[in-house]
Amino acid sequence: MDESWVNSAERIGADLHLELSGPGGRRAALIRALREAVRDGRLTPGTRLPAYRSLAADLGVARNTVADAYAELVAEGWLTARQGSGTRVAERAKPLRPAVEARRRASPRARGPRHDLRQGTPDASAFPRAEWLTSYRRALQQAPNEVFGPGDPAGRVELREALTEYLARARGVRTEPGRIVVCSGFAHALRLLFGQGGGGALSGPLAVEAYGLGFHRELLDTAEVRTVPLPLDERGARTDLLGRERAVLLTPAHQFPTGGPLDPARRAAVVGWARARGAVILEDDYDGEFRYDRKPVGAVQGLDPERVIYLGSVSKSLSPALRLGWMVLPERYVDGVLAAKGEREAWASVPDQLALADFLSRGSYDRHVRRMRQRYRARRDRLVAALATHAPHVRVTGVAAGLHAVLGLPPGTERSTVKAAAWQGVALDGLAEFRHPATDMAAHDGLVVGYATPSEHAYGAAVEALCGILPPDDGPPDDAPGSTRTGT
Numbered sequence: 001m002d003e004s005w006v007n008s009a010e011r012i013g014a015d016l017h018l019e020l021s022g023p024g025g026r027r028a029a030l031i032r033a034l035r036e037a038v039r040d041g042r043l044t045p046g047t048r049l050p051a052y053r054s055l056a057a058d059l060g061v062a063r064n065t066v067a068d069a070y071a072e073l074v075a076e077g078w079l080t081a082r083q084g085s086g087t088r089v090a091e092r093a094k095p096l097r098p099a100v101e102a103r104r105r106a107s108p109r110a111r112g113p114r115h116d117l118r119q120g121t122p123d124a125s126a127f128p129r130a131e132w133l134t135s136y137r138r139a140l141q142q143a144p145n146e147v148f149g150p151g152d153p154a155g156r157v158e159l160r161e162a163l164t165e166y167l168a169r170a171r172g173v174r175t176e177p178g179r180i181v182v183c184s185g186f187a188h189a190l191r192l193l194f195g196q197g198g199g200g201a202l203s204g205p206l207a208v209e210a211y212g213l214g215f216h217r218e219l220l221d222t223a224e225v226r227t228v229p230l231p232l233d234e235r236g237a238r239t240d241l242l243g244r245e246r247a248v249l250l251t252p253a254h255q256f257p258t259g260g261p262l263d264p265a266r267r268a269a270v271v272g273w274a275r276a277r278g279a280v281i282l283e284d285d286y287d288g289e290f291r292y293d294r295k296p297v298g299a300v301q302g303l304d305p306e307r308v309i310y311l312g313s314v315s316k317s318l319s320p321a322l323r324l325g326w327m328v329l330p331e332r333y334v335d336g337v338l339a340a341k342g343e344r345e346a347w348a349s350v351p352d353q354l355a356l357a358d359f360l361s362r363g364s365y366d367r368h369v370r371r372m373r374q375r376y377r378a379r380r381d382r383l384v385a386a387l388a389t390h391a392p393h394v395r396v397t398g399v400a401a402g403l404h405a406v407l408g409l410p411p412g413t414e415r416s417t418v419k420a421a422a423w424q425g426v427a428l429d430g431l432a433e434f435r436h437p438a439t440d441m442a443a444h445d446g447l448v449v450g451y452a453t454p455s456e457h458a459y460g461a462a463v464e465a466l467c468g469i470l471p472p473d474d475g476p477p478d479d480a481p482g483s484t485r486t487g488t
């Protein structure tokens with residue numbers, strides 16, 4: 001065995017922090033403190049305790065006090081004492097933490113469903129490990145030492161430059177590195193913009209699409225931002241109904257979750273509204289790269305960079321685990337957002353930022369997105385074909401782009417279908433999950449089916465299971481909100 005390891009293991013006890021307090025004298029206090037340390041996992045099974053003499057010196061107690069305490073805990077089964085191997089924490093003295101961890105791992109959420117058709121995650125098995133590693137290695141090799149000190153809250157300039165080029169080319173975003181602030185994703189961007197209980201660069205009321213991600217609404221609620229739902233129709237959000245709100249949050253390239261793009265006339269109109277009212281548009285471009293059989297829809301930001309805050313992240317394109325995102329800001333918001341971030345980068349790992357900069361500037365990001373676009377398009381086609389064969393009465397919409405589809409269901413069947421799905425080990429969400437509680441637009445029954453989450457080998461079985469839980473043909477299908485009959 002490595003000698004240095006033995007030594008450090010032997011020394012572990014010397015650094016053990018024990019508070020001797022409470023009734024019953026030093027011996028009782030030491031017994032309590034050691035028992036507590038084992039119970040809460042600070043002393044793990046097998047750990048060798050310090051010799052009597054050294055712990056006694058550390059704690060300022062008599063050697064016999066330590067010897068008595070150890071003997072008591074050996075008798076109780078917390079410790080073991082063997083000739084030649086000293087006193088150790090007993091193997092069967094299970095600390096609390098592993099028990100909690102075991103419980104957490106055993107929970108249904110941690111175990112995950114048999115077939116995961118929830119929207120929200122890309123195919124984790126397709127993360128480009130080798131290319132990311134190459135970029136990471138290159139980034140570390142070339143990084144100046146300052147990279148390993150406190151980070152600039154704006155983000156590394158290398159990343160902001162690479163994003164400026166990429167977003168202009170791929171998404172029609174007009175900006176320069178000085179207006180980009182790196183963050184840890186869209187949710188973080190919302191927190192930075194609205195602050196907690198006020199104090200952010202923006203304040204409400206904020207118009208939002210009547211269907212959207214509940215998590216984002218909760219986050220805004222926590223920040224005490226009142227959200228006003230905008231109804232949707234087949235042309236996207238009813239931006240013509242915008243009134244006195246200070247800002248609007250939209251998913252113009254691919255309405256989340258119903259799936260269509262915002263109508264071109266409405267894109268122009270919403271910019272007109274923002275100019276006229278001195279308001280701002282928050283553009284959530286969460287999966288703009290993934291479009292299949294329609295022309296790319298560029299960012300609304302390109303229409304007026306001073307009226308739009310453009311928000312993006314790698315959560316759909318690479319992985320939500322990286323926690324890397326960006327805000328492209330009108331000039332007047334840059335200082336406020338940087339102030340909200342604080343003096344040092346506290347969110348987005350700087351080496352990761354450099355790796356992403358390399359990944360973008362060497363074309364690896366483009367290659368990965370193209371590869372994934374093909375993969376997701378094939379999955380989308382497979383889903384649509386399976387439904388056409390096994391459930392032709394189910395209308396599929398929102399499939400021209402993105403990583404999920406919406407399946408219209410007969411009225412009144414959504415809740416029971418989601419339950420039946422869960423029963424069969426198929427995880428997916430009903431449309432109601434995404435509905436703003438205050439909207440009065442007509443509700444439609446439907447399922448939001450994410451087709452990116454399963455790995456390639458698990459996908460076929462997931463689609464088969466999905467077809468098995470859909471309600472039978474029972475009259476005309478219900479249209480999903482914002483859907484069109486052409487399946488945009």
Ligand SMILES: Cc1ncc(COP(=O)(O)O)c(C=O)c1O
Nearest residue numbers: 185186187213256286313315320
């Ligand atoms: C509607 C929507 N916006 C934004 C995001 C990205 O969120 P984040 O960057 O916080 O992971 C997601 C999820 O990936 C989403 O579904």
